[in-house]
Amino acid sequence: MKKVLITTGGGDCPGLNAVIRGITKRAAKTGEWQVWGSFEAFNGLMEDPPRLMQLNESNTAGIHVQGGTLIGTTNKGNPMRFPVKKADGTIEIENRLPLLIQKIKNQGFDAVINIGGDGSQEISQALFEQGIPVVGVPKTIDNDLSSTDFTFGFQTAVQVASDSLDRLVTTAASHHRVMIMEVMGRNAGWIALYTALSGGAEICLIPEIPYDLEKVIDRIKSRYDDGRGFVNIVIAEGAYAKDGTITSTKGEEGRQAVKLGGVAFTLSQQLKDAGLEADIRETILGHIQRGGTPVAFDRVIASVFGVKAMELVLDGKFGQLVVLRNNDFSSAPIKEAISTYNVVDPSGTLVQAAKGMGMCFGD
Ligand code: F6P
Numbered sequence: 001m002k003k004v005l006i007t008t009g010g011g012d013c014p015g016l017n018a019v020i021r022g023i024t025k026r027a028a029k030t031g032e033w034q035v036w037g038s039f040e041a042f043n044g045l046m047e048d049p050p051r052l053m054q055l056n057e058s059n060t061a062g063i064h065v066q067g068g069t070l071i072g073t074t075n076k077g078n079p080m081r082f083p084v085k086k087a088d089g090t091i092e093i094e095n096r097l098p099l100l101i102q103k104i105k106n107q108g109f110d111a112v113i114n115i116g117g118d119g120s121q122e123i124s125q126a127l128f129e130q131g132i133p134v135v136g137v138p139k140t141i142d143n144d145l146s147s148t149d150f151t152f153g154f155q156t157a158v159q160v161a162s163d164s165l166d167r168l169v170t171t172a173a174s175h176h177r178v179m180i181m182e183v184m185g186r187n188a189g190w191i192a193l194y195t196a197l198s199g200g201a202e203i204c205l206i207p208e209i210p211y212d213l214e215k216v217i218d219r220i221k222s223r224y225d226d227g228r229g230f231v232n233i234v235i236a237e238g239a240y241a242k243d244g245t246i247t248s249t250k251g252e253e254g255r256q257a258v259k260l261g262g263v264a265f266t267l268s269q270q271l272k273d274a275g276l277e278a279d280i281r282e283t284i285l286g287h288i289q290r291g292g293t294p295v296a297f298d299r300v301i302a303s304v305f306g307v308k309a310m311e312l313v314l315d316g317k318f319g320q321l322v323v324l325r326n327n328d329f330s331s332a333p334i335k336e337a338i339s340t341y342n343v344v345d346p347s348g349t350l351v352q353a354a355k356g357m358g359m360c361f362g363d
Contacts, residue, residue, distance in 0.1 A: 003108055046103060067290075111318070113134075189344040207236055219360040
């Protein structure tokens with residue numbers, strides 16, 4: 001029997017279990033491949049003795065409807081930048097890639113399927129360049145990978161956020177309040193934009209369009225002046241005001257520069273400091289967007305990603321990432337996926353359609 005190793009790395013994401021089940025089912029059909037999972041990304045494999053779990057059709061049965069990941073995940077312990085505490089208490093960063101390669105070989109794995117975001121795929125690419133047969137599966141609720149039209153988990157995050165916005169609308173209307181709802185997405189505004197469109201928010205603030213506070217205030221006032229008397233704002237965690245110091249939301253520079261989270265409170269304070277006379281409330285959805293059962297669309301693409309990943313292994317097509325492009329499933333070089341970053345295009349169809357319906361982006 002041949003052996004394939006599966007890992008799930010980085011933040012969890014609805015659909016991870018569906019990928020694991022898809023791989024396991026496809027491998028079982030060959031009758032020639034065993035599937036093993038390493039707990040908490042590659043950490044389980046690196047331990048002595050290794051913490052691994054053999055996956056089969058019975059222990060993965062029905063897991064596609066469950067959130068989280070059966071084999072755990074972590075964003076700590078990247079083997080390429082492993083933090084080691086020295087005797088004097090200082091932390092030294094070690095490259096443990098050679099050790100990881102040795103462990104993969106020692107355990108007799110013939111292939112690796114690494115399910116994760118850009119950080120995990122950086123590890124996939126490095127392993128591939130060192131001769132390890134690796135296939136990648138893209139994972140993030142943020143939908144910010146340009147190599148695929150959609151990542152699984154994104155639609156679930158949007159559904160959770162959209163349901164929450166529906167609930168905020170009725171309380172906003174009853175109290176004539178300004179509701180500010182913050183959603184995830186790192187430095188991409190996809191979750192915010194889809195949620196605002198789905199829920200009909202009046203204002204949507206995203207990192208790709210730094211907002212002008214005056215324009216936001218004008219829009220809020222107009223809602224009170226025209227008698228509707230309440231406002232719903234969706235703000236992406238990476239959004240910031242035009243006069244902020246951040247100059248780029250693209251690439252690594254932008255990702256490092258933006259301080260994520262808590263922006264609902266920042267905006268609320270900015271509105272109050274500007275003298276806006278309105279009752280304002282803030283909601284930060286946080287990790288609720290990542291938990292629980294995936295919606296049907298995410299289950300479907302995650303399951304197909306799993307099957308396709310195993311088929312890439314069977315076909316010996318390594319260094320590839322499974323992707324969904326133009327309504328079809330295919331693959332792309334992992335290298336390509338980690339070098340480009342997909343953010344909302346301010347002049348693209350979605351933003352323009354939202355503007356056409358009167359949504360304010362603060363620009
Ligand atoms: O990348 C997925 C994501 O959920 C982002 O939207 C968010 O900024 C980040 O991860 C949160 O990370 P953590 O779970 O480490 O707080």
